[in-house]
Amino acid sequence: xxxxxxxxxxxxxxxxxxxxxxxxxxxxxxxxxxxxxxxxxxxxxxxxxxxxxxxxxxxxxxxxxxxxxxxxxxxxxxxxxxxxxxxxxxxxxxxxxxxxxxxxxxxxxxxxxx
Amino acid sequence: xxxxxxxxxxxxxxxxxxxxxxxxxxxxxxxxxxxxxxxxxxxxxxxxxxxxxxxxxxxxxxxxxxxxxxxxxxxxxxxxxxxxxxxxxxxxxxxxxxxxxxxxxxxxxxxxxx
Numbered sequence: 001x002x003x004x005x006x007x008x009x010x011x012x013x014x015x016x017x018x019x020x021x022x023x024x025x026x027x028x029x030x031x032x033x034x035x036x037x038x039x040x041x042x043x044x045x046x047x048x049x050x051x052x053x054x055x056x057x058x059x060x061x062x063x064x065x066x067x068x069x070x071x072x073x074x075x076x077x078x079x080x081x082x083x084x085x086x087x088x089x090x091x092x093x094x095x096x097x098x099x100x101x102x103x104x105x106x107x108x109x110x111x112x113x114x
Numbered sequence: 115x116x117x118x119x120x121x122x123x124x125x126x127x128x129x130x131x132x133x134x135x136x137x138x139x140x141x142x143x144x145x146x147x148x149x150x151x152x153x154x155x156x157x158x159x160x161x162x163x164x165x166x167x168x169x170x171x172x173x174x175x176x177x178x179x180x181x182x183x184x185x186x187x188x189x190x191x192x193x194x195x196x197x198x199x200x201x202x203x204x205x206x207x208x209x210x211x212x213x214x215x216x217x218x219x220x221x222x223x224x225x226x227x228x
Contacts, residue, residue, distance in 0.1 A: 002157060033216075043158075043204065043218040056215045090157055099146045099208035099216065100165045105157030 003027065004106035006091050012112045018079040021109045023091030025072055031055070031094045032074040033103060034066055038087040049074060050097035078111070086113045116141045116209040120219035127195045128227050135190040135222045137205030147188040148206040148216070149179055158204060164188060175199070195226045 003026035013019055025032050034046040036059075045058035049068035060066075063081075068074045078085060088110050092103035117140045127133045139145055146165055150158040162173025164181045172178045179190045188205060205219040 002159070004157070035218075042220045045215045045217070048215065058215050092158075099210060100163075102148060102160040102163055103158075103216070104160065105150075107155075107157050 002104040006106035025093030029093035033092040035090040118219040133195040139207040141209040146208040152202040
């Protein structure tokens with residue numbers, strides 16, 4: 001158990017809908033990352049927050065947004081969902097924002113868009 | 115731009131034999147390098163990292179990796195494979211300075227046969 005929690009575990013929704021994925025980092029970690037894992041694209045970095053502030057942005061679509069709250073938990077919002085958004089979404093956390101810190105991954109949320 | 119390549123989709127090895135999972139990287143500056151492992155239906159787990167110093171890095175579960183700057187490689191090794199090592203292995207790189215995101219390789223599936 002990495003100490004990173006994600007809810008829900010599974011999510012099934014229809015095209016055009018909006019969902020929110022939630023992540024709680026390990027105790028003491030200030031940085032949160034979001035990743036999308038799919039068979040054809042592999043593991044893609046979406047966005048990173050550090051202590052409530054956006055730190056780095058990757059291949060995140062405009063339909064997706066995220067935030068990190070004062071209690072350090074984070075939410076990833078996915079809207080106008082398309083079939084291609086079906087994937088495993090991981091949250092990870094690290095102590096700091098620097099690149100030398102290893103990341104601890106949650107169990108993931110499996111999103112299925114029908 | 116930084117990138118990482120895992121040239122083998124799959125590696126097969128017999129239990130008790132040494133294993134190697136290959137990784138090469140490309141960065142403009144210096145790299146921070148990581149190995150993670152993913153078991154079925156689980157998030158990624160940190161194995162080891164190279165930040166600076168000794169080129170041979172030791173990590174969890176008996177794994178080690180050697181940083182080779184001239185060959186821009188960071189191959190993962192283990193002297194004696196176990197069936198329980200069967201999993202998906204990811205190499206990751208972050209560029210220093212200036213790299214604000216971690217780039218993951220496509221992953222290599224390791225099969226250890228009893």
